[in-house]
Amino acid sequence: MRLEELDINKKVISHLQSLGVVDLFPPQASAFETGVLKGKNLVLAIPTSSGKTLVAEVCMLKAILDGRGKALYLVPLKSLAREKYDDFKKYEKLGISVAMSVGDYDSPGTRLREADIIILTTERADSIVRHKADWIDEIGIVVVDEIHLVNDSSRGPTLEMVLAKLTQMVQAQIIALSATISNADEIANWLSAELVKSTWRPVPLSEGVYLDSEIDFFEGDRYEKRSTRQVPRKYKDEIVDMVCDTLDENGQVLLFVSSRKSTVTVAKRIGPSIRKYLSSDSMKDLLRIAKKIGSAPTSPEESKTLAKLVAEGIAFHHAGLDNQERALVEDLFKGNLLKVVVATPTLAAGVNLPARRVIIRDYRRFEESLGNYPIPVLEYKQMAGRAGRPKYDKYGEAVLIARTESEKEALIEHYTLSEPEEIYSRLASPTAIRSHLLASIAAELTCTNEEIDGLISNTFYAYQNDQRKIAHHVASAIAFLEDGKLIETSPTGQYSATLLGKRASQLYIDPQTAIMFRDILAQVDEHTQLGILHMICHSPDQSVAYVIRSELEEYEVFVDDHSKEFLVEPPDIEDENYTGFLGEVKTARLLEEWISESTEKDITEKFGVGMGDVHRYVQSAEWLIHAAAEIARITNRSSHIPSLHSLRSRLKYGVRSDILELVNLRGIGRIRGRMLHNHGLRSFSDLYHVPIDELARIPTIGRAIAESVKKQLGVDVKPSQSPVDESEDDEDLGSMQTLLDDFTQ
Ligand SMILES: Nc1ncnc2c1ncn2[C@@H]1O[C@H](COP(=O)(O)OP(=O)(O)OP(=O)(O)O)[C@@H](O)[C@H]1O
Ligand SMILES: [Mg+2]
Known part of the structure; x- marks a missing residue:
């Protein structure tokens, strides 16, 4: 079937044609034959990379252009939201407006009212339903990407409930996209939807298992084609052999390992063998980019390691990296500057990457409650499915690694030739x-x-x-x-x-958190910074750091020394919750370091976490402090409010209170703010009066920021030639942003 045969506005067709979509993939054609363009619900359970998004896009455009209403596009992860947002922006040329919202849970998203296509994470969609946004009844179509995630114990219940609530509130068409699962028919029946299932893939994917320099590959709808590939043994390390085997043929490699630590060690091991595959231009580009990553003396050690590896044409990718570093790695890989990326499975969902070969080194994962267990087939198929994407490659390969013949047989049976499991609702929690x-x-x-x-x-x-x-x-x-x-x-x-119940729901916090905050704030008249930060970390809504064995004693002593400050009674040392409590204390101390302006390097090293973790802890703590202040307000405990507000701002910027005024200026954050303060500039008034040349001479400030600051304070300045980079105050983030801009231009 050709795209032009679809009953949709000609402008949409020519627009998509101009982007290279002429023929529909067979499962896409089957999807359109179900009557989905007439408004029928659809579950599309077809393999990775078979073009599910395009079906959803056409249905959304049809609904919008036919005046059936707005389109919601729900995704499980922020990174996927961003990829879809960048992708759907192309429709703005057709007069379709696109918006994305992934944070700010305490607002009805009024701005979103203007948009035609709205991309939301499941949690944000839930918060919008809680706020009963006045545009909900304008929704005409809801797309749920990666719907198999109802099987996820943390996100699944929210996804189900959002869909259940939306179907009660509006008559919207539902399109659910899923990787192949064996009970897609159940999802379709649940949603009263037509089901399209298929095993067709636009780009053939061979799945195999490596043992002793040989990969045993299976391919085809029923894995009927079997072949072997010899991997020349050139290096001591078999993984390096497998990587170079693909690089030798100009392909790129994505390697999945189970822990963050392994992403770094494995990337370091492979790095030295990659250089020879880089052109001299790529090497120059990579070197230029690498110089900017982690270039500040205060950057975490991990950023410096990343920089070194990037210069070699390889990178690691995991949730502990901050968002900008992760986006940079993805973009450099997509641009074929990086030849290899070593990642944790967070990179397995939905993204389009140019990996000709995906190597899955670890098929076991460790979790405290479960020990070392084999991952589900569904997850394996998701990782494997990153290989061979139509935009980038003519074929793809996914390889597991076996140590013995019997392990190889088991892997072939349990993963390569297996159907993904059925999925189950996790709502009963x-x-x-x-x-x-x-x-x-x-x-x-x-x-x-x-x-x-x-x-x-x-x-x-x-x-x-x-x-x-x-x-x-x-x-x-x-x-x-x-x-x-x-x-x-x-x-x-x-x-x-009750009033508290309503606010708790809108603030998107666990009812337990609301009750705890209310009771504690009612009982105490005064609190220390540590006390309140620990209260926040005690909330089930705050994720916290683990205390490792070698740290136990330090935190035990700390808890003893500060026992009077805790607003939550420490459990007995024999109690099973005791180590969890120490983890809360550790996180509270990490937050204290952040608002004392410790450097990123010091914090990540002292607490053994990545910068991405620090940002996550900080963001959710900032949110919970806001919630605590709201609860203080509605329960008449307003004496707590000023200190909570100040703490929230300090968390937001990572600063002591004496520069809180300065960081309100665009372009000024914890580093430049402190620099100004050290130079005697401590208020707006000081900045207003200081001569601009003097301001510009202060290290980290420069002419552009000086001009911007003056302008923000209402001073009339003659613009200089240099462009203003107000992206962030923090040198790391600032340079990373410019770097990305440079690269994507
Ligand atoms: N009809 C088509 N012709 C050419 N390219 C297409 C067509 N349909 C989709 N594509 C391209 O195929 C690629 C994969 O599509 P998409 O991201 O929708 O896969 P998916 O089915 O959602 O996979 P996953 O399960 O991994 O999320 C995209 O780069 C997309 O532009
Ligand atoms: Mg997809």
């Missing part, structure tokens, strides 16, 4: 239920037991199970919310949220 019930009561979606049953009956859980199985979870969640005074029940059995 007390935390998920209490939070979502509070949300739906607060939004007045469900006010009676019957209405709650009605909502639950819309979930995948209810589709897969006897709804009565979940009844006791519902009953105990209601009791929990009543006891905590987040909801009230009228004599006629009508539920309503």
Whole structure:
């Protein structure tokens, strides 16, 4: 089927044609034959890289242009949201506006009202439903990308509930995209949708297992084609052999390992063998870029390691890197400057990368509760599916590594030739239920037991199970919310949220967090910085660092020394929660270092975490402090508010209080702010009066920032020639941003 045969505006067709889409892939054609352009629901469960997004795009454009309403595009991860946003921006030429929102959970997203296509993470979509944004009834179509993630214990329940609520609130078409799963029919029945399943892939993918210099490959719809490939032994390390085998044929390699630490060690091991594959131009570009990564003396050691590797044409990628470094690695790989990326499986979902060969070194993963267990087939297929994407390659290869013949046979049977597992609803978890019930009561979606049953009956859980199985979870969640005074029940059995219940739901915090904050703030009149930061870290909404064995004693002593400051009683040393408590304390101390202006290098080294982790801890703590201040306000504990507000700003900028005024200026953050302060410039007034030349001479400031600062303070300055880079104050981030701009131009 050709694209032009579709019943859609000609402008859309020519636009897509100009981007190279002429013929539809067979599963895309099957999808359009279901009547999806007439508004039918669809579940599209077809292999990785078979072009699911395009089907969704055409359906969204059709709905928008036919006046059926706005399109929501839901994704599980922020990185995927960004990739889709960059991709869909192309439709702005057709007068379709595109917006993305992935943070700021305490707002109804009024700005989004203007957009036609709105890309949201599942959590953000949930928060918008909680705020009952006034544009929800304008939604005409909802696309759920990677819907197999209902199987994910943390994101799954939210995804199900968002869909259940949206279907109660609006009559929208639903398009669900999924990698192949064996029970896609269940998802389709749940959503009253047509199902399109296929094993077709636009680019052939060979999946195989490596043992003793040979890869045994399987290919085809039923893996009917078998072949072997000899991998020349040139290096001591078999992984290096396998990498160079692909580089020898001008391909690129993506290597998955299970831990962050391994991404770095493996990349270091491969690095020296990559150089010879780089052209002299690439080498120059890489060197120029590498010089800017982690160039500040205060940069974390890991950024410096990354810089060294980038210069060699290889990089590592994991969730501990900060967002900009991750985006940079992805872009350099896409631009074929980096030949190899070693990643954790976070890079496995949905992204389009130019990997001809994907090597999956670790098929086991360690989790404290489960030990070392083999990953699900679905995850293996997702990783394998990054190889051979139509934009980049004519074929792809995915390789597992075996040590013995019997392991090889087992891997072929369990992964290569296996169907992904069935997926299950994860809704039956007390935390998920209490939070979502509070949300739906607060939004007045469900006010009676019957209405709650009605909502639950819309979930995948209810589709897969006897709804009565979940009844006791519902009953105990209601009791929990009543006891905590987040909801009230009228004599006629009508539920309503209290003021605290409503705010807790809108603030997107666990009901347990709201109850804890309220009770603590009611009990204490004064708190120390450590006390309040620890309270935040004690919330189930805050992820915290682990305390490793060698740190135990240090934190035990610390807890003893500061026992009076904790607003939450430390558990007994024998208690099973004790180590968790130490982790909260460790995170609180990390936050204290951040707001004392310790350098990124010092923080990451002292706490053994990556900069991405630091940013995550800081962002969620900042959010929870905002929530605590809101709770103080509505429960008449306003004496706590000023210190909470100040702490929130300090977390946001990572500064001591004496430069809080300065960091309000664009382009001034923790480093430049401190520099100004050290030069005696401590207020807007000081900055207003200082001669511009003097300001520009201060290290890290320069002419452009000096001009920008003066302008922001209302001083009339003659513009100089140099462009203003106000991206961030922090030299690391600033240079990284410019670097990305340089590269993507
Ligand atoms: N009909 C087509 N003709 C040419 N290229 C296409 C066509 N449809 C999609 N593509 C291209 O195929 C690539 C893969 O598409 P897409 O990202 O939608 O895969 P996917 O099915 O969502 O895979 P995954 O399960 O990995 O997310 C994209 O680069 C896209 O532009
Ligand atoms: Mg996709």
